[in-house]
């Protein structure tokens with residue numbers, strides 16, 4: 001049985017960024033990352049893969065190539081956390097102990113929450129940008145689309161990158177205008193939420209954009225079933241705006257359907273004593289939203305999609321969380337209190353067309369917080385497109401994952 005001073009669950013964006021920052025801290029630490037996959041993905045580019053703008057291959061690297069030097073990679077998956085015994089159990093049957101634990105296994109797709117979706121994905125005009133394998137099929141379906149009804153969904157609850165379900169909608173509209181089928185196409189955004197995006201300044205811009213593009217928005221619509229025979233139909237539970245109760249179902253026949261799967265915390269997190277027991281963040285890791293330290297187990301921290309934080313789950317948020325978490329973890333190791341505070345920063349580059357991006361940035365409580373104060377970030381911009389397409393990917397691989405940016 002092995003034991004490590006710092007054990008990190010997950011070698012994705014959050015896990016690797018944290019490991020890299022810890023190795024750069026100047027302290028001699030024994031760090032291990034548990035990660036089952038031999039691949040590491042830069043998921044933000046999947047939106048552009050789905051629009052045929054970049055090939056999927058540029059979004060993946062070998063996990064070994066992003067693992068910081070001196071960090072032990074345990075290629076296994078955690079199945080149980082026992083924070084009272086300071087140990088985890090893995091699928092491979094190992095028990096691994098720790099002094100300090102960082103929980104960063106991301107979020108889980110709940111495909112089964114939508115009847116019929118898993119079986120038909122990638123066929124019958126039903127697509128998603130939310131996986132590496134599926135994203136190229138979005139482009140195939142977009143390219144081959146000959147007109148009809150195109151539906152874009154956005155589920156109840158938190159999803160990673162809250163803007164991604166609508167980026168694909170704008171990119172499809174843009175492409176179909178160029179390919180000449182937009183005139184024979186009805187586009188519908190059927191979203192479970194109540195607005196385009198929670199930040200009022202950005203919401204206003206997005207409302208204008210959907211109006212200008214002739215995209216019909218239906219809110220309070222939660223996808224529950226996809227039927228493909230005898231007809232292609234998407235079935236939605238529709239809530240009453242006043243009571244929040246589901247009052248009826250609506251069936252929308254479609255020719256193209258981009259589905260964003262409902263998401264939830266990984267099972268082994270939700271079933272552990274580390275999870276939030278109730279409420280909108282149920283199942284996610286119950287940390288202080290500023291210090292990222294667990295509320296009941298002071299030697300446990302969490303960040304990224306798995307942490308219960310009332311802000312958008314993005315890589316951009318991880319970039320601001322990791323430095324604070326590492327500072328607090330090192331302080332706690334020295335017997336000092338965790339005082340560094342994450343302010344809820346998250347950001348979403350909303351691609352509104354090929355060559356145009358509206359860069360939304362905000363803090364806790366949906367407080368709008370643009371970086372480039374001398375530019376108007378509530379507008380779609382070419383410079384923000386360049387940032388998304390050409391600046392952020394290398395910043396990720398060579399800055400963030402190296403613990404430098």
Ligand code: FAD
Nearest residue numbers: 010012013014043044077078105106161304305314315316
């Ligand atoms: P991940 O990076 O997903 O990593 C989790 C890791 O944990 C994985 O490697 C997984 O294999 C591992 N793991 C899972 N289960 C276990 C287990 N049981 N034991 C051990 N390890 C486990 N973010 C932005 O900032 N900007 C964007 O424009 C943007 N667009 C996006 C578009 C799409 C289509 C998608 C899918 C995501 C997008 N994101 C964007 C979100 C961003 O990718 C995530 O928020 C970010 O990757 C979260 O980091 P994480 O480490 O928490 O999770």
